[in-house]
Amino acid sequence: MRGQRLPDRDHIARLCxxxxxxxxxxxxxxxxxxxxxxxxxxxxxxxxxxxxRDNEIKEIRGIYTRKFNRVPKAARIxxxxxxxxxxxVFEQSPDNRRVVVYHKPxxxxxxxxxxxxxxxxxxxxxxxxxxxxxLEDYPASD
Amino acid sequence: xxxxQSNDEEFKRKQIESIIYGYRSLDPVIYHEVWACNASNQSxxxxxxxxxxxxxxxxxxxxAAVNEKSYGIHYSTAITxxxxxxxxxxxxxxxxxxxxxxxxxxSSQISYRERIAANLxxxxxxxxxxxxxxAGINLGSLQSFYDFxxxxxxxxxxxxxxxxxxxxxxxxxxxxxxxxxxxxxxxEEVRFVVFKPNDMHPEKEDRFSGKTTYDxxxxxxxxxxxxxxxxx
Numbered sequence: 001m002r003g004q005r006l007p008d009r010d011h012i013a014r015l016c017x018x019x020x021x022x023x024x025x026x027x028x029x030x031x032x033x034x035x036x037x038x039x040x041x042x043x044x045x046x047x048x049x050x051x052x053r054d055n056e057i058k059e060i061r062g063i064y065t066r067k068f069n070r071v072p073k074a075a076r077i078x079x080x081x082x083x084x085x086x087x088x089v090f091e092q093s094p095d096n097r098r099v100v101v102y103h104k105p106x107x108x109x110x111x112x113x114x115x116x117x118x119x120x121x122x123x124x125x126x127x128x129x130x131x132x133x134x135l136e137d138y139p140a141s142d
Numbered sequence: 143x144x145x146x147q148s149n150d151e152e153f154k155r156k157q158i159e160s161i162i163y164g165y166r167s168l169d170p171v172i173y174h175e176v177w178a179c180n181a182s183n184q185s186x187x188x189x190x191x192x193x194x195x196x197x198x199x200x201x202x203x204x205x206a207a208v209n210e211k212s213y214g215i216h217y218s219t220a221i222t223x224x225x226x227x228x229x230x231x232x233x234x235x236x237x238x239x240x241x242x243x244x245x246x247x248x249s250s251q252i253s254y255r256e257r258i259a260a261n262l263x264x265x266x267x268x269x270x271x272x273x274x275x276x277a278g279i280n281l282g283s284l285q286s287f288y289d290f291x292x293x294x295x296x297x298x299x300x301x302x303x304x305x306x307x308x309x310x311x312x313x314x315x316x317x318x319x320x321x322x323x324x325x326x327x328x329x330e331e332v333r334f335v336v337f338k339p340n341d342m343h344p345e346k347e348d349r350f351s352g353k354t355t356y357d358x359x360x361x362x363x364x365x366x367x368x369x370x371x372x373x374x
Binding site (some may be wrong): 018019020021025027028029030032033034035037048049074091092093094123124125128 | 268269271272292302306307308311313321325332337347349351
């Protein structure tokens with residue numbers, strides 16, 4: 001069930017497994033949906049209520065470890081601004097796609113879990129546009 | 143299935159890491175042994191079953207692994223003792239995947255074959271690690287990619303990644319935010335994305351996407367002059 005829509009000023013983190021970030025280079029494949037997925041899984045950083053980005057990333061790493069048991073060393077965390085991502089996709093996609101991000105907590109391990117909606121699994125162009133709005137990326141494990 | 147007759151001393155010797163820089167192997171013996179054997183019998187090139195003739199027919203698995211380091215491509219071998227019950231886990235599809243990667247590595251007409259094969263091995267391992275159900279790279283996608291790079295052997299080395307459903311996803315990134323990405327689907331079809339500066343207004347960007355088959359991809363994007371900057 002969808003919760004609150006994330007404000008444009010807030011930020012999200014996307015776990016990019018090594019197969020989508022070879023040699024640490026994140027590709028558009030990291031923002032493609034699996035055929036059975038409704039939304040692209042992300043984490044709402046401001047929800048974590050941390051004092052700085054470094055602390056947010058530490059918190060996110062902890063969430064991934066608890067949720068997935070083991071996070072590959074070569075996985076990356078991509079950080080994006082919600083408004084920049086949504087506006088870029090709207091302005092630059094051929095169909096003026098309006099992607100939206102909703103809070104969708106995955107309790108108990110992942111209360112900041114959110115999803116990007118209005119994507120399709122054949123949206124390589126949208127995935128490449130989203131990739132362009134990545135602000136920074138970090139290793140997904142210490 | 144090919145079997146290497148060996149003894150424990152030889153296993154110890156084989157456990158010494160072999161490092162390959164480009165085409166030069168510092169320990170060519172094991173690789174020549176394994177690769178050459180496979181070239182002749184078409185069995186799995188990267189996964190050999192090795193019975194010991196001194197250890198009561200204990201079966202060992204020799205697996206070629208690849209690690210990319212800052213100074214080059216680093217290959218090593220790992221020898222793992224396995225039980226007969228694990229023999230059943232040998233997956234036919236996995237063998238085909240390994241064979242295709244081997245053929246890429248051995249195809250002299252493929253540019254960057256060593257690097258591409260090494261990257262594919264990484265990706266295959268990562269895909270299998272991610273979920274226990276994954277057989278690794280989607281075989282149909284890999285086959286199309288293999289056929290594609292055989293047809294187009296003068297391309298710059300792309301960034302190779304896998305989609306969530308383990309299909310091959312290639313990306314070339316060029317100057318002025320040029321981008322060409324190709325998603326090899328499980329059949330012969332591909333979906334592609336092109337970002338390029340507008341010919342008349344270079345400050346503006348043109349963006350295209352489409353679907354075709356891998357064998358006519360070049361023709362499908364010819365109007366966007368993609369091959370001009372992804373070729374060498």
